[in-house]
Amino acid sequence: MKPVRVDPLPPGFRRPFEAVDCRELARLYPPPPEYFESAWLARPEEIERLQLERLQRRARQAWQVPFFRRRWEAAGFHPDDLESLDDLWRAPAYRVDDIRKNIEAHPPLGDYQGASLEDAAREPLRLYMSGATTGAPRPTLYTQWDREVGAILTARALYLQGIRPGDVVLNAWAYSTHNGAFSFDEALHRWLSCVVITTGTGNVTSSRRQIELARAYQAVAILTTGDYLLHLAEVAREMGIDPKRDLSLRALPNVGDKQRLQATFGPEVYDSYGFHEVQWVAIECPAREGLHIFEDAFVVQVVDPETGERVPDGQLGSLCITELYKTGSPQFRYDILDLSFLHPRSQCACGSWLRRMGSFAGRGDNMVKLRGVNIWPEAIGRIATALPGAENDYFVRAQREGDRDEMTVSVVSHAASAGEREALRARIETRLKEELGVRIRAEVVAAGALDAWTGIHTAPKPKRFRDER
DSSP states (O other): OOOOOOOOOOTTOOOHHHHOOHHHHHHHSOOTTGGGGTGGGOOHHHHHHHHHHHHHHHHHHHHTSHHHHHHHHHHTOOGGGOSSGGGGGGSOOBOHHHHHHHHHHSTTTOSOOSSOGGGTTTSOEEEEEEOGGGSSOEEEEEEHHHHHHHHHHHHHHHHHTTOOTTOEEEEOSOOSSSSHHHHHHHIIIIISOOEEEOOOSTTTSOHHHHHHHHHHTTOSEEESOHHHHHHHHHHHHHTTOOTTTTSOOOOOOOOSOHHHHHHHHOSOOOOEEEETTTEEEEEEOTTOSSEEEOTTTEEEEEEOTTTOOBOOTTSOEEEEEEESSOSSSOOSSEEEEEEEOBOOSOOOTTSOOOOEEOOOOOBSSSOEEETTEEEOHHHHHHHHHTSTTEEEEEEEEEEEETTEEEEEEEEEEOOOSHHHHHHHHHHHHHHHHHHHSSOOEEEEEOTTTTHHHHTTTTSSSOOOEEEOO
16 A cells, blocks of 8 residues: 655645634625625715725735835835825826836736735635736736635625625626636625526537526526627527516626616616726715725725826826735735726715715726727737738727627738738737637738828827727
């Protein structure tokens, strides 16, 4: 007999259930429905007292992270400078380009993380990625604490949108290196005790099968893009199923055409806001007076996209996010370049004093959200023009066709025959799908065909993108 070799456990080894005191976690960041009976209704002075306390602690943690310390020292900022919430404006902001440069200088994780892979035995970690559309993906290390609090924030939003403990929910987001599907899964299972049917996308589970499962198990929600949900409605009709009468959908946590979704399925659609690194930031309530920010977990500022300077309440600008809850990768004055505005603090008709923001109003740069995936037109051009036969001249258009957003890249080529142009077009589409994970149409055009669009001979800088939606 040859016994199994058993190695000693690493020093400080903890399993995920040992890394977080879930009762203490729920006290600090109440899950639903308790949240809507407590912190949701807190008075302004209590909201801001808690924010400052958590902000000061988070700044001290971020000071230990090389990326932030270098930037703060260069700007003359120190965590001890935070004596009020208004002092947060003294800390320098950063953008995604700063993260990309940091990854290039310190591959593969950069030095902006508050944890490292060497910590994994002591501090259970998850690694998810975002932003591969402009080069190397942006990795984020999440501690077990980060995942749990992020799941609570997501559960709050899903509860407000109509999902209740014990419900059956289809999760039709892509289970991949991005954390989106997993965030929903963790929130539903761990904090709402919902039954999650992990269908994944239509490439994994066919659209007909998704409808069959939703009907058989009386799912109250199908988590996916609004476009794909409307496609599922068409598939249901082809199957003789009325999506409003024959399905059991009670919640629509889907980003898309609000009016069409409500008309097709029945439930109300509430706006929300969040992003990869921090999960869910804000959610609209039935009063529809703006999106309530989860202020026990975030401080949200709005800055001028060009100058980074503070803009007045009510004025559109770039969201600058500071999270207050994480123990891993900090997001401290992250100028995300999503456009919105802040309402002055006042009590909502729902009773909450939480600060409210406007709905997402576009990008401060050229990033486009295509079927739930962040795409930069410059990345499309870089990939397409790198193929043999393509010239370094392109133009990208975003279009709305039926219920779907589409993108088309036009690429210049000197290919002589129609066969060569068609082969190049096919290669471009294939390479874009491989690298970006979403289908983008391509067309190959002759030299000069794009000049009017790009203004290459008249503008100081060629234009490469137009949103026609």
